[in-house]
Each structure stands twice: as C-alpha cells, then as structure tokens.
Amino acid sequence: MKTKILVIEDEVKIARFLELELKHEGYEVELAHDGRSGYEKALAGDVDLIILDLMLPGLSGIEVCRRVRKESDVPIIMLTAKDDVSDKVMGLDSGADDYMTKSFAIEELLARIRVILKRRGRKDKNVILEAGPLVLYKEEYRVTFDNKEISLSKKEFELLKYLMENKGIVLTREKMLDQVWGYDYRGDTNVTDVYIKYLRTKIDQKYNVHFIHTVRGVGYLFKANEE
Ligand code: CA
Numbered sequence: 001m002k003t004k005i006l007v008i009e010d011e012v013k014i015a016r017f018l019e020l021e022l023k024h025e026g027y028e029v030e031l032a033h034d035g036r037s038g039y040e041k042a043l044a045g046d047v048d049l050i051i052l053d054l055m056l057p058g059l060s061g062i063e064v065c066r067r068v069r070k071e072s073d074v075p076i077i078m079l080t081a082k083d084d085v086s087d088k089v090m091g092l093d094s095g096a097d098d099y100m101t102k103s104f105a106i107e108e109l110l111a112r113i114r115v116i117l118k119r120r121g122r123k124d125k126n127v128i129l130e131a132g133p134l135v136l137y138k139e140e141y142r143v144t145f146d147n148k149e150i151s152l153s154k155k156e157f158e159l160l161k162y163l164m165e166n167k168g169i170v171l172t173r174e175k176m177l178d179q180v181w182g183y184d185y186r187g188d189t190n191v192t193d194v195y196i197k198y199l200r201t202k203i204d205q206k207y208n209v210h211f212i213h214t215v216r217g218v219g220y221l222f223k224a225n226e227e
Contacts, residue, residue, distance in 0.1 A: 002028040003117060004046055008038030008064065009053040009079070018051060021106050035059025042068045049117060052096070054080040062094045069095030075116045092133065129164040131211060131224040134203065136164055145207050152202065155180065159195050163212065163222035172219040196220055
C-alpha cells in the first residue's frame with residue numbers, strides 16, 4: 001500500500017505543486033483547501049503524514065494541528081509563509097513534528113518527510129520513544145531534543161528509557177532501582193534521586209520543559225505533556 005500524504009493548503013498553486021512532486025516520489029496524495037475539510041480528512045484514519053499550511057481559511061493551521069493531535073499522532077509538517085520564530089514555537093507547541101517556511105526547496109521537504117516517516121516506522125516497531133520534541137532511540141543509546149543531541153551516561157539513558165516507557169505511571173524509587181540498577185544493587189537508594197536530578201538538569205531545566213514530576217512521598221512520574 002502506498003504511503004498517503006494529506007496536503008492542507010488553500011493556495012491552489014502551491015497545493016498542486018506539492019501534489020505533483022509528492023506523486024512523483026511515489027506517495028498517494030490527498031488535498032484539502034481549507035482547515036475544516038482538512039481536519040475531517042486528517043481523521044479519516046488512512047493518512048500517514050500531513051503537510052499543513054499555517055494560514056488557512058475557516059480553521060487555522062494551528063487549530064487544525066491542535067484538534068488532530070487530540071485524536072491522532074499522525075506526523076504533521078507545518079508550513080508557514082514567514083520565517084518567524086514565534087510561528088515555529090506555536091506550530092511545535094500545537095503538536096507539529098516539524099516546521100518549514102514556504103521558501104523551502106522541495107528536496108528539503110521530501111528529505112524531512114522521509115526522516116519523519118522512517119522515525120514513525122521505528123516508533124511502530126517500538127525502537128524509539130517519543131515525548132513531543134524529546135526522542136529516545138533505544139538501539140542507538142541516543143536521545144535528542146528538537147533534533148539536538150543530549151549527552152547522557154548509560155545509567156541516565158536507562159533511567160530515562162524506563163521513565164518514558166512508563167509515562168503517566170508513578171514509579172517508586174524501589175521500582176526504579178530494580179529496573180535500572182538491578183536487584184543486586186547494594187548502594188544508597190538515594191541514587192535514584194541523584195540521577196533524576198541529572199536528567200532534570202540535562203532535559204527539563206536545559207530546555208525549559210517539565211517532563212519529570214515528583215510525587216511526594218512516592219517517587220517520580222514522567223508526563224509527556226502539560227495537559
Ligand atoms: Ca495559506
């Protein structure tokens with residue numbers, strides 16, 4: 001089955017251009033020319049990736065993105081007319097996976113589509129863990145934030161992996177010790193607190209996010225978002 005890309009773009013010329021280029025690459029393409037119909041098509045269930053224009057009539061790209069994200073984790077690449085950082089932040093905050101300005105070269109867009117689809121395939125095979133911009137590559141012992149490498153020690157990596165695998169679940173220090181350090185660990189149980197602190201310094205504090213929550217008297221909780 002062909003990979004299906006939904007292009008939500010009101011400017012007919014751009015939409016048509018994208019359709020031709022994507023079809024040429026072997027993708028199946030569906031077009032929507034306004035936010036509302038785009039949103040409906042996005043949730044039809046057979047879309048593998050969405051290219052979403054920011055400025056749309058009816059429902060804005062940001063709003064489409066937010067609404068789609070509530071229902072689906074289909075990858076979304078946001079397009080905007082201007083190279084504006086606030087647009088980028090808004091786009092990524094609303095749940096887009098990537099962002100491009102409209103002055104893009106088509107080769108660059110195609111390359112990003114390939115990267116995102118490859119990543120998605122690996123997510124489906126459960127070799128990567130994602131929490132918004134934070135991505136953990138299990139097999140490669142790599143972690144990135146917004147595609148920038150985060151340097152972690154092996155234990156930090158394993159602890160983060162354990163937290164991400166159990167997101168939304170409160171983990172006690174004992175559980176973390178068992179799973180990450182092993183049953184034969186004879187050191188101080190406070191080692192978990194020390195490593196949580198390392199992770200917070202390298203991720204939460206560095207990128208001004210709040211993934212790792214303290215549950216007083218119990219342990220820790222990894223939350224993928226603030227909602
Ligand atoms: Ca537009």
